[in-house]
Amino acid sequence: MKLARDTWLIFQRQLHLLLRNPVWVFVGVFQPVMYLLLFAPLLKPALGAATQAEAYKIFVPGLLVLLAIFGGLFQGFGLIAELRAGVIERSRVTPVSRLALLLGRSLRDVVSLMTQAVIITLLALLFDLRVFIGDLLLAYLMLALIALMTSAVSYGVALKVKSEDALAPLMNTVAQPVLLLSGILLPLAFAPGWLQGVAKWNPFSWAVDGTRALFNGDIGDDRVWQGLSIIAVLAAAGVYWAARQFARSVR
Amino acid sequence: MIETRGLRKSFRSRAGRETKTVEAVRGVDLDVPAGEIFGFLGPNGAGKTTTLRMLATLIEPDGGQATIAGADLLKDPGEVRRRIGYVAQGGSTWDESTGREELVLQARMYGIRKTEAQRRAARALEAFQLVEFADRKCKTYSGGQRRRVEIALGIIHEPKIVFLDEPTTGLDPQSRAHMWDEIRRLRADGMTVFITTHYLDEADALCDRIAIMDHGEVVAEGTPADLKREISGDVVQVGLDVTATGEAEKLLDGEEYVNRLELLDEGGLRLFVDEGATAIPRILRRVDAAGLDLRSIELHRPSLDDVFLTKTGRSLRES
Secondary structure, three states, X not given: OHHHHHHHHHHHHHHHHHHOOOHHHHHHHHHHHHHHHHHHHHHHHHHOOOOHHXXXXXXXXXXXXXXXXXXXXXXXXXXXXXXXXXXXXXXXXXXXXXXXXXXXXXXXXXXXXXXXHHHHHHHHHHOOOOOOHHHHHHHHHHHHHHHHHHHHHHHHHHHHHOOHXXXXXXXXXXHHHHHHOOOOOOOHHHOOHHHHHHHOOOHHHHHHHHHHHHHOOOOOOHHHHHHHHHHHHHHHHHHXXXXXXXXXXXX | OEEEEEEEEEEEEEEOOEEEEEEEEEEEEEEEOOOOEEEEEOOOOOOHHHHXXXXXXXXXXXXXXXXXXXXXXXXXXXXXXXXXXXXXXXXXXXXXXXXHHHHHHHHHHOXXXXXXXXXXXXXXXXXXOOHHHOOOEHHHOOHHHHHHHHHHHHOOOOOOEXXXXXXXXXXXXXXXXXXXXXXXXXXXXXXXXXXXXXXXXXXXXXXOEEEEEEOOEEEEEEOHHHHHHHOOOEEEEEEEOHHHHHHHHHHHHOOOOEXXXXXXXXXXXXXXXXXXXXXXXXXXXXXXXXXXXXXXXXEEOOOHHHHHHHHHOOOOOOO
């Protein structure tokens, strides 16, 4: 009960501060829209898709997973600013739940990602993307879990390294192979066998496969439950680890 | 209100391949009674902030015991958190929030209900003369205003004891005097106040009792008056021409009532004596007999800086 109350308290505060500065909506949506307008049209001939809608069915889920990964991984920067301002230390001397300090922030990130995802989906509808609402909601669950995991990990790492200078290269180094090995931009079906083998070890590639299956209306596809389970387990592990960083007393 | 025995903390630091263990705090015993302003003095790196952060539950001690406001620091840090307030040195407010928002949030993090939190925030804003700025963003506040918000944040849950880490560092003299009044007001409200400082005048003017820390240990503890009395009695300052100073030094250095002697840059001597009243006539006779021109003679009680010098072997100003 205390956890729920404290999480809600931190969530409200973080959301309030986010809404006070609405530029983020524009920034957060601008880049994916550019991909949608300037990159997606190349895909129909490149993928050999029959229609533009077919190409979007492959590309939009990848784009949304990409947003969830990157949106989460770079949240740690905000936390470093809070560390520097002494806000985190001030929270730590109160009896507020440590898990709530993390969850309140990560859930704010999930909500902000969801807003972006809805906007992107609505825009894609204009390009004849069609997806069942039930499938879409399950895909959103996948995105929410990804964002929860990546933002929690980013906060945990931020608490450990405590400096933007260390966090930026670290996150980029993680994000790049994750991105390339997940078939986000182009499906890994085109990849040579060894590359597909390596990608099997990338949990995000499972997430992308699952999300694509959902956009394709194949809710019964094994890749859906596999992707969801893998990401759910990782999200739980990420949250657990990051909450411990909040609880641990540091110098 | 605070009782510690043998509180210890060491840190491992890596320089190149070597790992060094730095003993930041090596066995601190403190007894702070309720209702006092207790000053914790020491040069940078003496271990006072580490000690404070241990007492405020921010870092875990390696060993020792501590009871704070009746709760055991090692066994029940959660209960200690409920009973204490802590105001960090480097600030704790968020630029984009308002003072009122920060106060309400802080109260609610202590589990206080929303309406009560709002009521307390309003009361704190009034008590700290912040009503005018309450709904402006913290980034627009002056240093003194911001520090007042931070103190208000530290006591919003009405703790029995509040820890203030260098509360006046970086404030202009007027804000500093104002802050002293605020701190005295906390004591008048029945709170125990534990402050660290490296300003000796602040410790002297504000604190009921002080402890001096050096190299991770408490080297002296007592009221400022006791500590000053403890060291070599009085200081007699003799003003002389620079040319006459050398000769006066030779004359007085051997005298049995002079414990120690320092030269002054502007000419003259500082003599540390047991009893100023009996030393002054004897000094005057010697100086007069030698035909030296005396410009002034003053009797000082020793300052806390003298205490510091005696206890740590160096002046706080140079450390």
